[in-house]
Amino acid sequence: KNEYDTFMSSNFFVVRFDSDGNVLKTDVSRTSTVSEDEAQELAKEIVDSGKTDGKTGKYRFKITDSSDGGIVAVFLDASNEIVSYLRVLALSASVGLVCWGLMLVFVILLSKKAIRPIAENIEKQKQFITNAGHEIKTPIAIIRANTDAMELYNGENKWSKNIKDQTERLGGLMNDLLFLARMDENAGKVVTAEFCISELLEKEIENFRQSAENKDIDFSDDIAPEVMLTADRAQIEQLISIMLDNAVKYTDNGGEISVKLEKTERHKKIYFFNTCSEVPDSDPEKLFDRFYRGDKARTQKNGGYGIGLSVARSIAEANKGTISAKYTDNGIRFEIKF
Known part of the structure; x- marks a missing residue:
């Protein structure tokens, strides 16, 4: 009963043919978008094609044999069905986008919380390198100055030369580390x-x-x-x-x-x-x-x-x-x- 009520509430038309293929009756009372001539022309086209069901344009059709040996062609306007499909598609897309947006916000909030300790540790390491580098520069300069003074009194020897070589090496290392720290902090000025x-x-x-x-x-x-x-x-x-x-x-x-x-x-x-x-x-x-x-x-x-x-x-x-x-x-x- 529900299917029949649904069918009767839809837009459709019916064309009856006799056994010789002549149109006996055309009923377009259930639709206002098709005239009798248009309904007959469409029905003849489908019957001549030999198809028994399918879709043409916005209509679904069904071809059946009648009890008197003729043919009955029923055409149902499926445009409402297409609109329903589009509504479902739009609703599904909207729900999907909302869910995706909520998930994105959720992931961002969690990732920030999870990454914060790592970011803080990295920042502390950078700050440590910067501070340590500046602190180490002073004793390096003192060692270098004392070595120069010692050589003035005692002359250069392999030990004093070793001290100077290693202080130069350590000074170069600290300069490079400080340079990298500045670049990591985006503090290295680029004057183009x-x-x-x-x-x-x-x-x-x-x-x-x-x-x-x-x-x-x-x-x-x-x-x-x-x-x-x-x-x-x-x-x-x-x-x-x-x-x-x-x-x-x-x-x-x-x-x-x-x-x-x-x-x-x-x-x-x-x-x-x-x-x-x-x-x-x-x-x-x-x-x-x-x-x-x-x-x-x-x-x-x-x-x-x-x-x-x-x-x-x-x-x-x-x-x-x-x-x-x-x-x-x-x-x-x-x-x-x-």
Whole structure:
């Protein structure tokens, strides 16, 4: 009864055919959107197609045989059904969005609460490094001054030279740690200006060429002329110095170092390559971790302490650049891209 009531409350029309396919009767009293001629034309089209049920346009149809051998074609207006589908779809989407929004707020609140202790610990570590660095600078300066005074009275000896070398090493380490702390806190000021990176690179190469010759290193360069770069000149100079110092320190006697600067349509790229006796078997990205040493040869005797490349990456990123490393068959290749 419910299905019949639903059907009778819907918009529909009926077309009856005799056994020869002639229209006997057309009932369009239950719809106002179709005339008799339109109903007959649509019914003939469906009957000729041989279909017994389906959908055409906004109507669902059913073709059945009548008791007198004829055919009855019933067409039901399904537009209300489409509207219902759309309403359900819109309601489901609205409920889904509300649930998603509530879940997002819930996750944000929980994540903030969960991350807060970690963020506080990281902040305390940064503050500790900054404070410790400033505190350590004073005794380093005193040790250096006392060593100089001692050498004035007793002359230089291997012990005083050792003290001076180690204080210089410790001072350099503290300066790098303080620099990284400032960069982590976004306090490292980047004063950008346009300058010729070609000239700066050539100048820095000359500063390290003698150190390379002392180790019989074959030092080659290929610098594109008049390449301009907008960045912090002092920081870029420090970056180049770190990369060249790194190359000279970790290249074996008789090895090779090459530096290349090229300009593409969108980027300026600097390549540093140096040979090494043993290529590390770890991920090249680890070379940029703080205090990481890529191979056994990278010991204290080389003067490094595993933080230079971390500083280099911080400088590159602060000046909207990237730095990456790649192993070759006989060495390591660094690429800096601005």
